Amino acid sequence: MTVVGNRPQFVKAAAVSWRLRARAEEVLVHTGQHYDEELSQVFFSELGLPAPEHRLDLGGGSNTAQTARMLEALEGLLASERPDLVLVYGDTNSTLAGALAAAQAGIRVAHVEAGMRSFDRAMPEELNRVLTDHASTLLLCPSEPAAENLRREAVAGRIEVVGDVMVDVARLVGPRVEVERQGHLLVTAHRAGNVDDPARLARLVELLTGLPGEVLFPLHPRTRARLEAAGLLDALARKVEILPPLGYLEFTALLRGATAVLTDSGGVQKEAYLAGVPCVTLRDTTEWTETVEAGWNTLVDLDPVAAQAALQRPAPAERPPLYGDGRAGERVVDALLSLVSGP
């Protein structure tokens, strides 16, 4: 049973699901954490994800309340489906709920993107990562430093470095991407730490409205709601081209055509690296530290001066393959099947 619930998980599952279905039976559960067409359905159709066998409707509410509702619903599904194992991705409420519900039912858990750490426990995602890893039987890491984090924490499960499934997706879908616009800055922002606090949100708007040139910002619904509530959307829209949340193909086209990306997303930092686009990260920590060490990513938090300085930095000459060879999905499926058939 695979449990997914939001945008980045649909992207990651697109590297694994069809491969898994070729060799085993998969029951896909969509928790409904992201339910809008723009954050959900478009990814299923564009990336060839199978329709979920179970669609729950558990979005909204606080992290705690949402996770609790998911735990309860998943307990029932696990009892009726009785899967050999539960597969979860990343660091969301759906990840933690899937892992914990399975572990409590005595069902093995495999976690894709295990071992990522920002070492910032104030981020809800960091709690989800740590707790999920410690409930997992099989920890599938995108990189060696992620595996090292898990060894340091002495997790109970088996650790395997499989590479990053988002590399697979970028390669699979890449040829269908048509770059039309070029020379712009591309922005994404939706982390609670940046948009839920009105003072931080105002700083974000100040930073973005001070950027030079053409700035494109596909707006996450959470960010739109916070901007509207704070009365900041109009000021932002006067300087920045606001777009709806985009499908993967359209977003990737804008990413590939960008001179740089500014983001607080985890996945987008990594996709920028893969596309050879310099990244300015609107946070003071990152779990994707290798991209910073390679000189392609700069952490500026919400400091406008630091952001402008980062945009002036020339891109490094080298871009080593940090996240594997695009065959992570295959290794994930091999690892799952050997766990299920093993002793």
Ligand code: UDP
């Ligand atoms: N993405 C997209 N359309 C957008 C913004 C992002 O398709 O308008 C994709 C992006 O390419 C990446 C994923 O969504 O694959 C990242 O999701 P998000 O930033 O929501 O989550 P995070 O990676 O921060 O967990």
